Amino acid sequence: MALRKEVPPLIRPAATALRRRTLADREDALGRVLLAPAFLYVIVLVGVPFVLAILLSFSAARSGTLSFPWVGLRNFTTIIADAQFRLTLRNTIVFTVVSQVLVMVLATAAANVLEAAFFGKRAVRMLLLLPWAVPVSLAAMAWTWIFDSTFSVINWTLRAGGLYKGWLYWLGDPTLAIIAIITVHVWRMFPFATVIVLAGLSAIPIEIREAAVIDGASFWRRLFQVNLPLLLPVATVAVLFGVVFTSTDLSIVYLVTRGGPYNSTHVLASLAFQRGILGGDLGQGAAIALFLLPVLVVVAILMLRVARRAEVGG
Amino acid sequence: MTARRVVRLVKRIALYAAALAFTLFAVFPFYWMFVTAFKEDNDLYVGGIVATHIPWIFNEPPTLEHMQYLLQETAYLAWVRNTVLVGAAVVVITMVLAVPAGYALARLTGRWGERLGIGIFLTYLIPPTLLFIPFARVIAVLGLSNSLWALVLVYPTFTIPFCTWLMMGFFRSIPRDIEEQAMIDGYSRLAAMRKVVLPLAVSGIFTAAIFAFTLVMQDFVYALTFISSVGKMTVSQGIPVALFRDVFNWGAMMAAALITSIPIAIVYNLFIDRFIAGLTAGAVKG
Numbered sequence: 001m002a003l004r005k006e007v008p009p010l011i012r013p014a015a016t017a018l019r020r021r022t023l024a025d026r027e028d029a030l031g032r033v034l035l036a037p038a039f040l041y042v043i044v045l046v047g048v049p050f051v052l053a054i055l056l057s058f059s060a061a062r063s064g065t066l067s068f069p070w071v072g073l074r075n076f077t078t079i080i081a082d083a084q085f086r087l088t089l090r091n092t093i094v095f096t097v098v099s100q101v102l103v104m105v106l107a108t109a110a111a112n113v114l115e116a117a118f119f120g121k122r123a124v125r126m127l128l129l130l131p132w133a134v135p136v137s138l139a140a141m142a143w144t145w146i147f148d149s150t151f152s153v154i155n156w157t158l159r160a161g162g163l164y165k166g167w168l169y170w171l172g173d174p175t176l177a178i179i180a181i182i183t184v185h186v187w188r189m190f191p192f193a194t195v196i197v198l199a200g201l202s203a204i205p206i207e208i209r210e211a212a213v214i215d216g217a218s219f220w221r222r223l224f225q226v227n228l229p230l231l232l233p234v235a236t237v238a239v240l241f242g243v244v245f246t247s248t249d250l251s252i253v254y255l256v257t258r259g260g261p262y263n264s265t266h267v268l269a270s271l272a273f274q275r276g277i278l279g280g281d282l283g284q285g286a287a288i289a290l291f292l293l294p295v296l297v298v299v300a301i302l303m304l305r306v307a308r309r310a311e312v313g314g
Numbered sequence: 315m316t317a318r319r320v321v322r323l324v325k326r327i328a329l330y331a332a333a334l335a336f337t338l339f340a341v342f343p344f345y346w347m348f349v350t351a352f353k354e355d356n357d358l359y360v361g362g363i364v365a366t367h368i369p370w371i372f373n374e375p376p377t378l379e380h381m382q383y384l385l386q387e388t389a390y391l392a393w394v395r396n397t398v399l400v401g402a403a404v405v406v407i408t409m410v411l412a413v414p415a416g417y418a419l420a421r422l423t424g425r426w427g428e429r430l431g432i433g434i435f436l437t438y439l440i441p442p443t444l445l446f447i448p449f450a451r452v453i454a455v456l457g458l459s460n461s462l463w464a465l466v467l468v469y470p471t472f473t474i475p476f477c478t479w480l481m482m483g484f485f486r487s488i489p490r491d492i493e494e495q496a497m498i499d500g501y502s503r504l505a506a507m508r509k510v511v512l513p514l515a516v517s518g519i520f521t522a523a524i525f526a527f528t529l530v531m532q533d534f535v536y537a538l539t540f541i542s543s544v545g546k547m548t549v550s551q552g553i554p555v556a557l558f559r560d561v562f563n564w565g566a567m568m569a570a571a572l573i574t575s576i577p578i579a580i581v582y583n584l585f586i587d588r589f590i591a592g593l594t595a596g597a598v599k600g
Binding site for chain 2: 027028030031032034035037038039041042045046048049050052053056061063066106109110113114116118120121124126127128129130131132133134135136137138139140141142143145146150151152153155156157159160167187191195199244248249250251254255268269272273276277282285286289290292293296299300303304
């Protein structure tokens, strides 16, 4: 309102006409200028290392020297012939798929619970978000301690409750170690998925749901034939994020099991770190990490499809 | 009528039971951090095989022993300082670049900007796991190995895409009419942005800055790759790596994890609604 007083209405058109030629008014050019710094930073510092990652995977580069001997596909033939690598690839897929299925089941359930009105809802929502908020490396240490071979509180509770009388060496047995890692992944990702699904749930028009109730649809029918189909786009986003965060995570495996026991729980990220950084074989490490690329490309394409559908529909 | 009431009561109980179960699962590790951090050693290191000793509660009075040890004998405070320094520098770089970029994408660039916006967001999906090995070489060439500057340089690669996307969402949620009115009144586009839109976006900018900082605290991979000396670590590297390697002391470790997590958790909860608003405003066309 104050602005209007400064410029009398009559000279307004003249003022804009006079100023039209400056950069501050040329929208397209100004847009480019404002966008350029952020764009350049990301292009240089993501693009260059990305290309370098691909180049390194075709080289025998080692840390310590800066030489760059080209070896063609040798790194790839070496790792594909390596049983450890194949196990690692399998682990990455298993951890990701199993944990994402569990996450989505839990998140859909949790979102349906959180949607209902009940006493203490805000507190519950706040506490549910904790696993996602806390730095993952610190949470991983808490879980390492929970799964401790001698002091595991889980074992004590199982025995005290009379559920299992034996002793579970969580991080000493390959199968148990896999269960432990998947547990940590699920624990960490389900709050995030819950928040996204909840946002989707509350975006479903109330009329649709009321219509379903009035038409006498049961809870399960409403869930499977009304809510879930409408949740699909937003659930896709949650799953895609979950896949990226789970399949590329280094810290949980690195800190909870260190890839053990007997290198049975390595994932691509931890093996790449072990060979590439600790072992100094940058070429092989880069080649191992590059196996994540197909996953990411697929995720990116699906994301774009979801975005485009939202564009067309919205 | 009574049968209906019973059904409703059962439903109610099921709802609370489910809410309780989810909450317990989410909170359990934090409770465990808390119990461990304040327990006497001889209360802590009792094998789980001893059925009479209940590990869930304090069997002896709580102690501040581990907390004292953490603050006095370890490099924890140095890690906190490093994290704050790196976080502050990254937040400044990020906001200087991401706020104008977010505005440009929301208002100025039209159709191609929308595509570019999605493109920038997709770079956020390129994970550290794919980039830490080439970065190890880049950082070595730049002579930044084992330096906090390496982290200051690299962290904006994920905070900028993230915050640009968030800011785009916040700017879109501000009605166009306000700046169009200002421009009719003689302001240039740039002046309208600076003097009219930015003040309205302050809370959005603040939210983006907070989340950039928490993203910095989340990182483990880059810190592990670049930093090797204990005095230069950040909290999320120092606690699991240096405390675990140098001292076997779960009490101090859990104390560190606890007092680092609490402020982050509080901040997250204060800002999560604005955060979701920004995220979905960016995703849904405004």
